[in-house]
Amino acid sequence: MAAVVNNSTVATMSSGSSPVPGNAGEDPSARKAGQAAFCRGLSALASGTNSALQTDIFDAGTARGFLNALSAMQRCRFALEFPQFQDDIASDDGRLLFVHAALPRSPEARILDLGTARGRYLRRLRAMGLTAHMTAQDVHPSFFAFMPKGAAKGVGTVLRSGWEDASFDAVTLCEVLEHCIDLPAAVRELHRILADGGKLIIIDKNIDRLAAWPGGIPPWEQWFDREALAGLLGSNGFVVESIAANLPYENRRDGLFFGLSAVRTKA
DSSP: OOOOOOTTOEEOOGGGSSOOTTOTTSOHHHHHHHHHHHHHHHHHHHTTOHHHHTTTSSOHHHHHHHHHHHHHHHHHHHHHHGGGSOOOOOTTOHHHHHHHHHSOOOTTOEEEEETOTTTHHHHHHHHTTOOSEEEEEESSGGGGGGSOTTOEEEEOOSTTOOOOTTOEEEEEEESOGGGOSSHHHHHHHHHHHEEEEEEEEEEEEBGGGGGGSTTOOOTTOOOBOHHHHHHHHHTTTEEEEEEESSOOBTTBOSSOEEEEEEEEOOO
16 A cells, blocks of 8 residues: 655555456456456446445455456546546536635645546646645546646545545545445545545535436446435545535536535544
8 A cells, every 4th residue: 555645756556456357467266256246246236236236245355356357447448538538627617616615725735636537626726726735546547647737646546545544634526436336435435545624525416317317327337316425424434514416517507516525523
């Protein structure tokens, strides 16, 4: 597990420390178990039973194989889709303004943008005068070149962030939590890497808009009931400070996006 990095360090995160099923040199029996777990896991997701994944549908070894395989798929998808990612966000976008308002203002604050993609939030926040220590993290190093000057960078996932305990004073997840299959485990990891009193800031999509979404969403993606998410956070060491149910974005305000900020309490 990597230590906290400074503002010029590129960290190698723990997501790369475990073999991914199918890698050269891996034990064939481990590869077979991982592939079987991946198929079983996606089957559970496709049938709408992803909640079962959060209550030990697999034994520990099989679950690890599934998560390894899923992480490999996410890295591949990231590399393929990266050129299509948006590289900017308007200065008056409601999502950006919600994040900006919730972040600590101290220049010594340590802020992690988890799932940063092209770093559009971090660059805008820097342009808005935020002088905190910024760190960007995503599943693939493709994004490194797009980060604002001085930002630290790391490769990892929400479930396998690789950071030491209490590494950050704020963590932002902008359209990221929706990709976390094991939501309770993700919340526990976020609680672990935040310092006492640290801020968790989430921008994501409202589940009541899903029925009208063209083409639906992939089986491993999820949209949220805001109150249910707040309840999950509350039962895992967070106090929810504010929820904005309908954030404006890209000259629209159609109920797609919500914002939520919460504070980490002592373990």
